[in-house]
Amino acid sequence: MAPIEKQDVGLTVQNYIKDNSVVVFSKSFCPFCHEVKSIFQTLGVNFHALELDLIEDGDAIQRHLLQLTGLRTVPNIFIKQKHIGGADKLKELQRAGRLKQIIQGEMAPTEPAKPKTNYDYDLVVIGGGSGGLSASKEAASLGMKVAVFDYVIPTPLGTTWGLGGTCVNVGCIPKKLMHQAALLGQAIKDAKSYGWEVPDNVNHKWEDLVMEVQNYIGSLNWGYRVALRDKNVDYFNAFASFVDPHTVKSLDKKKKEKVVTAEKFIIATGLRPRYPDIPGATEYGITSDDIFSLPYPPGKTLCVGASYVSLECAGFLHGVGFESAVMVRSILLRGFDQQMANLVGGYMEQQGIRFIKQCIPTKIEKIEDGTPPTLRVTGKYVETGEEIIEEFNTVLFAIGRDACTKGIGLEDIDVKINPQNQKVICDKSEQSTQEHIHAIGDILDGKLELTPVAIHAGKLLARRLFAGRKELTDYVNVPTTVFTPLEYGCVGFSEEAAIQKYGEENIEVYHTHFTPLEFTVSHRDDNACYGKLVCVKSEEMRVIGFHVLGPNAGEMTQGFALAVKMGAKKSDFESLIGIHPTNAETFTTLDLTRRLNPQPKKTGC
Numbered sequence: 001m002a003p004i005e006k007q008d009v010g011l012t013v014q015n016y017i018k019d020n021s022v023v024v025f026s027k028s029f030c031p032f033c034h035e036v037k038s039i040f041q042t043l044g045v046n047f048h049a050l051e052l053d054l055i056e057d058g059d060a061i062q063r064h065l066l067q068l069t070g071l072r073t074v075p076n077i078f079i080k081q082k083h084i085g086g087a088d089k090l091k092e093l094q095r096a097g098r099l100k101q102i103i104q105g106e107m108a109p110t111e112p113a114k115p116k117t118n119y120d121y122d123l124v125v126i127g128g129g130s131g132g133l134s135a136s137k138e139a140a141s142l143g144m145k146v147a148v149f150d151y152v153i154p155t156p157l158g159t160t161w162g163l164g165g166t167c168v169n170v171g172c173i174p175k176k177l178m179h180q181a182a183l184l185g186q187a188i189k190d191a192k193s194y195g196w197e198v199p200d201n202v203n204h205k206w207e208d209l210v211m212e213v214q215n216y217i218g219s220l221n222w223g224y225r226v227a228l229r230d231k232n233v234d235y236f237n238a239f240a241s242f243v244d245p246h247t248v249k250s251l252d253k254k255k256k257e258k259v260v261t262a263e264k265f266i267i268a269t270g271l272r273p274r275y276p277d278i279p280g281a282t283e284y285g286i287t288s289d290d291i292f293s294l295p296y297p298p299g300k301t302l303c304v305g306a307s308y309v310s311l312e313c314a315g316f317l318h319g320v321g322f323e324s325a326v327m328v329r330s331i332l333l334r335g336f337d338q339q340m341a342n343l344v345g346g347y348m349e350q351q352g353i354r355f356i357k358q359c360i361p362t363k364i365e366k367i368e369d370g371t372p373p374t375l376r377v378t379g380k381y382v383e384t385g386e387e388i389i390e391e392f393n394t395v396l397f398a399i400g401r402d403a404c405t406k407g408i409g410l411e412d413i414d415v416k417i418n419p420q421n422q423k424v425i426c427d428k429s430e431q432s433t434q435e436h437i438h439a440i441g442d443i444l445d446g447k448l449e450l451t452p453v454a455i456h457a458g459k460l461l462a463r464r465l466f467a468g469r470k471e472l473t474d475y476v477n478v479p480t481t482v483f484t485p486l487e488y489g490c491v492g493f494s495e496e497a498a499i500q501k502y503g504e505e506n507i508e509v510y511h512t513h514f515t516p517l518e519f520t521v522s523h524r525d526d527n528a529c530y531g532k533l534v535c536v537k538s539e540e541m542r543v544i545g546f547h548v549l550g551p552n553a554g555e556m557t558q559g560f561a562l563a564v565k566m567g568a569k570k571s572d573f574e575s576l577i578g579i580h581p582t583n584a585e586t587f588t589t590l591d592l593t594r595r596l597n598p599q600p601k602k603t604g605c
């Protein structure tokens with residue numbers, strides 16, 4: 001931009017203010033300017049930002065703004081040609097609920113605000129996990145005064161952790177890193193076939209893995225604290241419970257009490273692993289809350305349960321060299337496509353993980369101290385009642401997770417919970433039976449227990465509560481992946497659910513087994529991978545279910561989920577040209593139906 005003559009600076013500023021409804025005189029590196037721009041973006045307001053550090057006359061404009069407004073600092077904001085001030089003033093207007101009205105021309109910036117209610121906070125969030133952190137940061141970015149309470153009750157073994165909730169500390173993050181450790185073990189085995197001179201005995205050191213994983217988690221915990229501080233969110237490491245509908249009381253580690261009030265609340269307290277009611281379970285068993293920081297190698301491990309957590313843990317433990325078994329009460333991966341679930345299990349079995357089927361544990365005894373100890377597990381086959389006794393070093397219970405709604409005073413303030421699962425009952429806007437109390441994440445009744453779901457819901461909820469936005473979280477067609485030795489990714493309907501909804505005759509399944517190119521040279525698992533599309537005939541073969549078993553299934557599923565969400569038909573998959581040589585291209589060339597080809601195997605390009 002050509003330099004503006006001195007006398008023109010005033011005119012330039014005047015024109016900007018006249019020609020744009022919302023103007024931010026800004027600097028591209030200034031965090032307060034970023035904050036202000038993000039408030040406007042979140043409110044869906046068009047604004048014009050003039051970055052004074054990026055134009056030649058920035059200094060001259062800034063001097064002129066000082067004369068005009070008495071303010072030299074940025075951001076310097078004008079709305080509808082009226083001077084507003086800086087970031088603090090904008091946030092004040094937003095907190096008072098006046099910003100939108102000023103932008104819409106319904107109120108002058110100088111008009112006195114309606115008296116605000118006298119609460120300590122605009123929003124208190126109970127639970128600093130995926131959902132709670134997302135909602136609190138978003139609300140604070142919108143200028144709200146926010147507090148987060150997060151407290152971890154130690155496991156029976158004494159394990160505890162920092163800010164960030166399940167995903168970061170004892171869920172997705174350590175799990176995926178340990179899954180990667182297992183995949184690397186396989187890669188070392190494959191490497192020989194690719195010319196690497198790998199020694200015959202490559203050992204894995206559990207303690208080193210735990211240390212690296214825990215160091216990384218520590219950095220994330222710190223990052224979350226800093227992010228809250230930067231956004232001016234008050235963080236209390238204390239257990240919170242309701243005293244009345246607008247008041248919570250909290251107790252920290254030292255039993256110090258704090259009472260705060262708020263206009264609105266979000267409950268995001270998540271779930272904790274359940275223990276079976278059998279002798280020795282809590283004394284000698286562990287759960288996913290302990291495994292990722294276990295200071296000694298777990299040794300021969302029994303994973304009890306047959307869903308995500310159990311199969312994933314058994315998978316990575318086996319992958320890093322521990323003998324592992326899974327005790328299955330009924331079926332694998334309840335709720336998932338059962339053909340896929342059985343393929344997941346079949347591959348694990350083929351890799352050497354033992355499945356003790358139709359069996360439940362009845363007693364755990366310690367027969368020898370040690371790190372790890374030796375435990376005697378007694379179990380019972382469900383159908384025959386026959387007893388099974390076997391020794392393990394570690395018993396990991398993954399038999400489901402209980403909602404953290406007990407002891408937080410919900411019953412006293414009339415927030416209804418589902419008596420079957422103790423989760424909070426909410427409407428589609430995540431509002432509980434109390435208008436000003438909402439729930440998100442794992443604690444929300446009838447919704448998915450996944451991190452991105454909690455994060456998304458938290459962000460949109462904060463925008464609805466404080467920015468007048470309307471968008472609801474769409475809980476349909478959420479993709480997910482089970483990180484077992486061969487990953488299983490899916491989105492949409494399982495075959496069973498599709499048949500139930502549309503009728504068997506109306507469903508066509510296109511499928512194939514396949515072998516990743518990378519498996520061939522190392523002579524691995526011919527045709528172990530599998531993909532299928534579940535289509536509805538009466539809707540021009542709309543794809544309502546995508547399922548894949550193979551390496552990097554999560555990465556693949558994320559992309560294809562967009563197609564399924566947008567209503568893609570089988571013909572859209574066919575008209576898409578594949579990327580060669582990949583596993584994903586399989587989905588562009590599927591031409592065999594289950595009806596005519598029950599066992600399709602791929603033999604070449």
Ligand code: FAD
Binds near residue numbers: 166172
């Ligand atoms: P959480 O993250 O559990 O946070 C709740 C927080 O509130 C916790 O810190 C809790 O201690 C605290 N709290 C509870 N009560 C109180 C109270 N009264 N006062 C103060 N604080 C309180 N999801 C995926 O999407 N991908 C995965 O790969 C994946 N892997 C997983 C692996 C494992 C082993 C597990 C267990 C879960 C996994 N999940 C995964 C699920 C994911 O972790 C959860 O869906 C997600 O963490 C839910 O977030 P949330 O905010 O609802 O609750």
Ligand code: NDP
Binds near residue numbers: 401448483
């Ligand atoms: P689930 O509730 O999904 O599964 C519990 C499993 O334990 C079932 O197989 C169940 O068998 C079995 N079980 C229940 N009670 C007993 C018992 N007394 N004895 C033996 N077995 C029993 O729990 P998870 O903890 O696996 O997962 C919780 C949630 O966490 C998931 O729904 C998922 O959303 C999330 N998650 C997501 C992951 C990802 O995205 N990759 C990974 C891990 C968790 P039965 O079928 O017979 O009832």
